[in-house]
Amino acid sequence: MSLRHAILVLLQDQEASGYDLAREFANSIGLVWNATHQQIYLELGKLNDQHMVKFRHIPQDGKPDKKLYRITEEGRDELIRWLRKPAAPPRIRDAFMVKIAGGALSDSSSILRELDDQADLRRERLHTFEALARKLDEQGREKDLFTYLTLRRGILDQQAWLHWADEVKTALNKREILSTSA
Amino acid sequence: MSLRHAILVLLQDQEASGYDLAREFANSIGLVWNATHQQIYLELGKLNDQHMVKFRHIPQDGKPDKKLYRITEEGRDELIRWLRKPAAPPRIRDAFMVKIAGGALSDSSSILRELDDQADLRRERLHTFEALARKLDEQGREKDLFTYLTLRRGILDQQAWLHWADEVKTALNKREILSTSA
DNA sequence: TATTGCTGCGCAATCCGTTGAATAAGTAGT
DNA sequence: ACTACTTATTCAACGGATTGCGCAGCAATA
Numbered sequence: 001m002s003l004r005h006a007i008l009v010l011l012q013d014q015e016a017s018g019y020d021l022a023r024e025f026a027n028s029i030g031l032v033w034n035a036t037h038q039q040i041y042l043e044l045g046k047l048n049d050q051h052m053v054k055f056r057h058i059p060q061d062g063k064p065d066k067k068l069y070r071i072t073e074e075g076r077d078e079l080i081r082w083l084r085k086p087a088a089p090p091r092i093r094d095a096f097m098v099k100i101a102g103g104a105l106s107d108s109s110s111i112l113r114e115l116d117d118q119a120d121l122r123r124e125r126l127h128t129f130e131a132l133a134r135k136l137d138e139q140g141r142e143k144d145l146f147t148y149l150t151l152r153r154g155i156l157d158q159q160a161w162l163h164w165a166d167e168v169k170t171a172l173n174k175r176e177i178l179s180t181s182a
Numbered sequence: 183m184s185l186r187h188a189i190l191v192l193l194q195d196q197e198a199s200g201y202d203l204a205r206e207f208a209n210s211i212g213l214v215w216n217a218t219h220q221q222i223y224l225e226l227g228k229l230n231d232q233h234m235v236k237f238r239h240i241p242q243d244g245k246p247d248k249k250l251y252r253i254t255e256e257g258r259d260e261l262i263r264w265l266r267k268p269a270a271p272p273r274i275r276d277a278f279m280v281k282i283a284g285g286a287l288s289d290s291s292s293i294l295r296e297l298d299d300q301a302d303l304r305r306e307r308l309h310t311f312e313a314l315a316r317k318l319d320e321q322g323r324e325k326d327l328f329t330y331l332t333l334r335r336g337i338l339d340q341q342a343w344l345h346w347a348d349e350v351k352t353a354l355n356k357r358e359i360l361s362t363s364a
Numbered sequence: 365t366a367t368t369g370c371t372g373c374g375c376a377a378t379c380c381g382t383t384g385a386a387t388a389a390g391t392a393g394t
Numbered sequence: 395a396c397t398a399c400t401t402a403t404t405c406a407a408c409g410g411a412t413t414g415c416g417c418a419g420c421a422a423t424a
């Protein structure tokens with residue numbers, strides 16, 4: 001139940017529209033919490049009803065009108081209250097890992113194929129995270145420290161995943177050789 | 183959407199009751215996919231309606247009666263079909279990380295306190311996973327390979343997390359020194 | 365010119381998941 | 395004797411999340 005808090009965190013720094021937030025959820029914060037635009041618009045509506053955020057209507061020409069949201073005092077209080085109490089441990093739901101656990105049913109080749117696809121994705125992510133981290137590091141702005149630490153988490157995560165993938169590959173190749181030579 | 187498949191994976195090896203499955207979700211598979219007993223019972227009901235599993239009623243004395251579920255042909259087909267198509271990337275929802283991202287609002291000490299709590303949890307998990315992995319390695323049964331690989335994933339994950347936690351600690355300590363000396 | 369893609373907001377139906385509780389009987393500990 | 399835990403299943407209520415759809419206009423590309 002902390003999509004609301006993720007939104008409040010983002011609104012802390014700048015005023016933003018639902019669309020802006022959706023983009024950030026697809027990138028920066030998406031590393032840690034993801035959400036679709038429908039959820040975000042819905043949650044913004046609720047937050048507004050509860051006076052945690054307020055908005056001003058911006059007519060635009062060429063583009064559709066937009067609503068720029070900003071956090072209120074009440075919103076900031078709520079956020080601080082939330083930050084103080086311990087977070088619930090994240091629940092894990094990794095479909096690919098379920099496949100691995102049930103891997104005895106699949107043939108090695110199809111597992112390896114999907115493993116490679118996933119590895120490509122992870123490698124890509126790793127590079128974008130590293131590039132962003134390097135940029136932040138060069139700028140050396142103190143207030144970016146937490147963004148940097150979040151990125152480091154993502155980087156270490158991808159690296160660990162890729163390392164694991166190598167282990168899987170060597171293990172399955174060994175198995176393959178044993179079974180074909182038998 | 184793949185709680186059903188996680189259940190089918192478990193039912194592959196042995197006939198089990200909802201209660202048995204719930205225990206396994208709390209341990210082995212819980213590493214990868216977690217679910218409460220309510221969800222499991224509900225899903226077993228649906229799977230039964232769709233003829234993916236069937237059960238026999240076991241009256242017991244001393245204990246409540248139970249239903250022992252087993253996978254059907256249709257269930258196995260469904261599982262294989264699912265294994266063949268690529269898994270959706272896991273959605274990430276880590277409340278603690280949202281806190282880190284919004285960390286500029288908190289004071290370092292409260293972050294460090296929660297970090298330590300989380301680290302304890304991770305270290306504990308790491309040890310149980312390592313112990314299980316060692317056991318499997320000693321037995322060296324070929325059919326346990328995938329359970330072993332799943333455990334390895336968990337181990338590398340915890341290690342990466344703990345490594346990250348160290349980075350956070352040193353970064354926040356540096357910051358603390360700078361701000362108090364200023 | 366037709367199609368795709370981006371900016372921007374929203375609704376409705378449905379499904380998934382969590383919380384909380386009820387029932388029922390045995391066993392183990394204080 | 396009382397409490398707490400384990401085995402075993404199920405229901406009800408609510409809220410969160412996903413999927414699919416719709417509107418609207420501009421810009422750029424094929």
